[in-house]
Amino acid sequence: MRNTMLLTLLLAVQSIIYGQNSLSGKITDQDTQEPVLGANIYFPALERGTMTDFDGNFNISDLPSGNFKMVVSSIGYASYTQDVVLPSQNITITLNSSAIEMEEVIVSTPFHQLQSDNVMKVERESVSELSKNGAVNLSEGITQIAGVENLTTGLGIGKPVIRGLSSNRVLVYTQGVRLENQQYGDEHGLGISSKGIASVEVIKGPASLLYGSDAIGGVLYLNPERYAPENSTKASLESDYFTNTLGYQTSLMASTAGERLKIIARGSYAAHSDYETGDGERVTNTRFNEKDIKAGIGLQNSVYKGDLRYNFNNSEIGIPEELGVQSTDKDPLLPYQNIDNHILSLDNKFYLNNSSIDLKVGYQFNDRQEFEDHHHHEDHEGEEHEEHEGEEHEEDVHGNEDHEGDEPALEMHLETLNYNLKYNFPKFDNLDVIAGVQGMWQSNENFGEEILIPDATTTDFGLFATAHYHLPRIDFQGGIRYDNRSIETESYIAEDGDILDEVDRQFNSFNGALGAKLDITDNLTTRLNLASGFRAPNLSELTSNGSHNGANRYEIGNPDLDNEQNFQIDLAVEWRNQHFEAFVNGFSNNVNDYIFISPSGEIIDDENVFRYQQDDAKLYGGEIGIHLHPHPLDWLHLESSFETVTGKLDNDDYLPLIPANSLTNTFRVEFDKGKLLSGSYSFITLKNVFDQENPGSFETRTGGYSLVNLGAGTELRTNSALFELRLSVNNLFDKDYFAHLSRLKNDSISNIGRNIMLSANIHI
Incomplete structure (x- = not known):
């Protein structure tokens, strides 16, 4: 190295x-x-x-x-x-x-094309647009992208789901490096603040060619906000208030740039109380708070460009277990997580004669602590007694101030070093070629009294090459890749007293991708992509042996698991002119040795035992949508999209955690110019979620529901500042419902009721 x-x-x-x-x-x-x-x-x-x-x-x-x-x-x-x-x-x-929305450059693919020029279909949305719809956090905001859902445990814990695949099957990139924060756990959230993120790009389907292991289901690529333009200074103050959780978040940013040196810094804070369901009950311990700092220094001249970024995020997240104490306090009760995450990245670009070298290196340190209450299962007799004891319980037992000296029951330190070295060959006629190496070194150490996964070291190494060939009406893109992953663990004593032996495993895989984009006419485009991918089993799947509070189960790993290996066919057809757009995306994804967890019928510590198994699986489905903005009413927009996915094991059992089919319709008006106000908009959205009649083996069916959301906003520009005002209302009619991907559904706990977001932002 x-x-x-x-x-x-x-x-x-x-x-x-x-x-x-x-x-x-x-x-x-x-x-x-x-x-x-x-x-x-x-x-x-x-x-x-x-x-x-x-x-x-x-x-x-x-x-x-x-x-x-x-x-x-x-x-x-x-x-x-x-x-x-x-x-x-x-x-x-x-x-x-x-009248079509302005296109942006896609960063997550290697050749930095506009989406209209890209062979691979990539969804891109600015975080500013996502926040207009009232999302409480980033994991909730990305569900507005067709084919993307959110696996939740309350509001504070959410994981992206892309076409039915989640957890380690979806790779998250931020600051140009892969995010590593013990993301294998179902009760572990995304761990990234939306403040300081400019846009989100979603690759649906295997992206192992570009990113290696863990990209079998897709990639969520987060682009950091840009520096101020050359020879300028800018600043902003953003604030949001949420009525349902009595929550608020505020963020302050400043950036300055000369001809070669650029600097940016942002600080953010958010706090939320327990959310309230449509029935008016607050879901105990869904409260959370977050502190976030982002900073960057950029340097550029004609031969070199460097971008040094740092992100510190501290989150305190309650782990909900039952409906209990009704409180609007914002300090989490026991059990709760306290997570520190540091991300330091350096993006280097060296410009040679007609070619260039890219070197990205990243260092991450994740400190995950979990505090437990061994008294939270106390029984109470009578409703009045329960209420009285609940208040006392919250003040004397759950209060964080009374437990400041307590040691965490679970504490894991995860250190990760990433590197990505690429050589961009000189352009030859219409051919672009990139080759490179990627790798990762990672160590996990335990410091708490409980151990869920052992001390371990993981090492990744990958070689890849990819090319893009452009002709007037058709583009081809393809590549090959080899990866090797080594996992070495130490022996440890599990919660049930068993001594678990060391694990020393090697996983490797060859993968490839081939795609074509054909402009059939000036308005009609089709994309066909064939790609294979792989995922090595994670530490939890191989070695876990203990209780997972957020998942409410006792998990036992399987050290003999093999690679997951998949092959996906993806076909996309798009038609667009200045006033009408339509798309159809279909996919078929075959996964060999799909890893899943299933109840074994055992009971340990009063919890059901779940064990990891493997079987071949298949997922298929897609998305259909239209966007109408008729002339001369270019300010009017009608949008509709339908998404569906089905997942089955080889024995015809349905896969768990597959989102229900949904249909979303939006009526939106936009006025870019006005005498005093500009950028004005308003919208109303109806989202219909259908019955999920095909649950996994240990799931229950989920009834359908309909949600109405609306919003409005405007901008006031002066010579020196831009003022933004936004209002959004989610779940307008305070519907009481259960989402199939909510882990609280099994405890008969509903999702969030009506939530009004008020935002006021100042940019100078």
Whole structure:
């Protein structure tokens, strides 16, 4: 590793001999020939950009030599791409007006294309747009993306589910590195604050070619917010209030940038009480609070770009067990989790002559503590006695202040070092090629009195190559990859007294992907992708032996588990013009040696025992949607989407944790310009969730329900500031319902009732 980094630095020094370049040009409207003010000019591979002035002119300096894709975008116009060979002469570009939302560059795929140019279908949404719909946190917000759901234990614990696959089958990337925070556990949340995240990209289906193990079901890629534009300073204050949880969150950001050096910092805090169901009962210990700090330093010139990012997140999350004390307090009761997560990443780009080297390194430290109450099963006699004891119970037993000196029952330290080294070969005609190595070193240590998984060391290493070939009407993309994962554990004494032996396992796999995008007409596009993926069993599946409070069960691992290996066919068809869009996405996903957990009929410590098993499985389904914005009513939008997924084992038993089919319809109006206010919008959404009649072997069916959500917002611009005001109402009619992917459903605890969010943001 050290030799590789030294070689990279030597190559970077050699690249200084290549000249520094600048690019100037003008952006105009094709119909009127008038200059376009505020158009974005962006080089994805360089992560450099600027904006046009009042006359439509732009200039970018300090650019390296080579062939780079340039993207031009502006609200009200179709995004435009062009290959530019630097050094280049002054260029002029005309943009076509369009009512279709402005496209953005997809970062999670290797060639940084616009979605319309991408071979792989990737869903992208800005966090700003997701937050308009009143989501309490990021894991709830991403459920607005078709094919994505949320596996929850209350509001504070949520995990992404992509087309029926979750937990370690969905890989999360943040700051350009894979997130490692003991995410295997069903009762472990996402652990990322939405504040300081600019956008979310979702790859549905196996992405092992790009990311290795754990991307068998898809990737959730979180893009951090950008620095201030060159030679400028910006700041913002964001605040939200939620009526249901009496919760609030506030966030303060500041960023400044010169020609080469950029700095950004953000601090956020959120706190929520127990949520209230549609029946008016508060769900005891669903309260949580979160502190989050994000910071970054960027440096760039014509031969090098570096981006150093740091994120600290502290979360205190209650683990709900039953309906009990009715309280609006925000300090979690016992049992609860206290989690510290540190993420430090450095993204290096070295620009050579017509090629480049990317080196990403990341270090993470996760301290997960769980505090338990050995008295929370006390019985109470009579309703009045129960209420009295509950108040006393909360004050004297559950209060955090009374337990500050207590040691955590469970404490695990997880250290992770990631690296990703890629070489972008010189562009040859219409062919782009990337090759690289990825790896991870990870250690898990126990410090609490309880041990659920042993001390262990995990080592990953992968080699891959991928290529993209572009023709006027068709694009091809494919690649191959080899991965090896080593897991070594120490022996330990489990909760039931058994001595569990060491585990020393090696897992390896070859995988590949091949896809094509065909523009049948100017309006009709189809994408076909074939991909294989793999997932090595995680530590919990191999070695766990203990109680999982959030899951309400005793889990026992299986040290003889093999790789999961899958193959997916994905077909997407899209039709769009300026005023109507439609899409159909279908997939079939065959998973060999699918790992699942099932009750064994045993009882340990008054809890049902679940053991891990394997069998072949198949998932299939897809998404269908339309978006109508008719001319001349371009401000009016009608959107509808339907999503379905079915999962079965080889013996025809249905898989657990498969979301129910759903249909979402949205009526939205937008007004970008006004004499005083701009960016005004309002919407109303009806989400119909159908009966889940195909539960897994230890699940129960879930009845369907309908939820009505609405919202409105506007912007007030002055010469020096932008003020945003937003209002959203989720579950308008206070419906009492059970979501199939709620773990509290088994305890007959409903989901959240009506929730009103008020937001006020200031940007300067």
